[in-house]
Amino acid sequence: IAETADIKKSDVILEIGPGQGALTNFLIQKSEHIIAVEKDKELVDFLMDKFKDDQNLKIVHDDILKFKPQNFSLEPRKYKIVANIPYYITSRFLRQFLESEYQPSLMVLMVQKEVAERIITKNSKESLLSISVKVYGKPKIIIKVPAGNFVPKPKVDSAVIQIENISKNFFKKNKIKETEFFRFLKLGFSHKRKLLKNNLRVKAEILQKCKIPALSRAEELSLENWKCFIKLLIPIKDRP
Numbered sequence: 001i002a003e004t005a006d007i008k009k010s011d012v013i014l015e016i017g018p019g020q021g022a023l024t025n026f027l028i029q030k031s032e033h034i035i036a037v038e039k040d041k042e043l044v045d046f047l048m049d050k051f052k053d054d055q056n057l058k059i060v061h062d063d064i065l066k067f068k069p070q071n072f073s074l075e076p077r078k079y080k081i082v083a084n085i086p087y088y089i090t091s092r093f094l095r096q097f098l099e100s101e102y103q104p105s106l107m108v109l110m111v112q113k114e115v116a117e118r119i120i121t122k123n124s125k126e127s128l129l130s131i132s133v134k135v136y137g138k139p140k141i142i143i144k145v146p147a148g149n150f151v152p153k154p155k156v157d158s159a160v161i162q163i164e165n166i167s168k169n170f171f172k173k174n175k176i177k178e179t180e181f182f183r184f185l186k187l188g189f190s191h192k193r194k195l196l197k198n199n200l201r202v203k204a205e206i207l208q209k210c211k212i213p214a215l216s217r218a219e220e221l222s223l224e225n226w227k228c229f230i231k232l233l234i235p236i237k238d239r240p
Helices: 022-030 041-050 087-098 113-120 128-134 169-174 178-188 196-200 204-209 223-233
Strands: 012-016 033-038 057-061 080-084 106-112 138-145 158-164
Touching: 012 022, 022 033, 022 057, 022 080, 033 041, 041 057, 087 106, 087 128, 106 113, 113 128, 113 138, 113 158, 128 138, 128 178, 128 223, 169 223, 178 196, 178 223, 196 204, 204 223
Parallel strands: 012 033, 012 080, 033 057, 080 106
Antiparallel strands: 106 158, 138 158
8 A cells, every 4th residue: 555655755655544543653754744633532642652752743632524634734745645444434534535626646445355446447337426426536446456455254245445646627628517517427326226317307419410329328327428418518617
């Protein structure tokens, strides 16, 4: 995980859920500025003692879902997130930091393997999650981690993913509002088994202009398809 993040001494690193500091041990050797956010007070106390001599590490007792990057002088796209996040917050966590005005430049995360494969679209079927990630950055799976590598052994396998080149350039370049993009995206995926034209109630000619087959479902559309489709649906006067 630390190697994938390609950490330089000057990089600012935000680590989430350091636990007992296994990953932190590697991070403090690579960066001069690390912020580790831990929700569990007992673990915070443990970490404070364990790393009491490491001046390049700031340990913060907080819930990452309530964390405000600006309160810790984290500037947009000038820090990296490196984390073993609790799997049940994965979707909320990604949405929080990818949609933020204080986006990181890169994320390296350990997540549930099935979630990683859904983001990367291993089966060529897109999802609300995969498009929501790809519109902000470029995701890829770095390594799969079988359940047997953990103690105690969990019921699921894991994977390390990297999301690089994080930005909001897609929206600026195509003059599409984020709110409008996600409004159409959520409508499109609202009933997975229904055809896209029925979910969005659009005419066949709009689909044809974007080279989208009339009988397509939302999961069959790429990010490029959504870009074309939404730009046709949003009047020029309503674009940013």
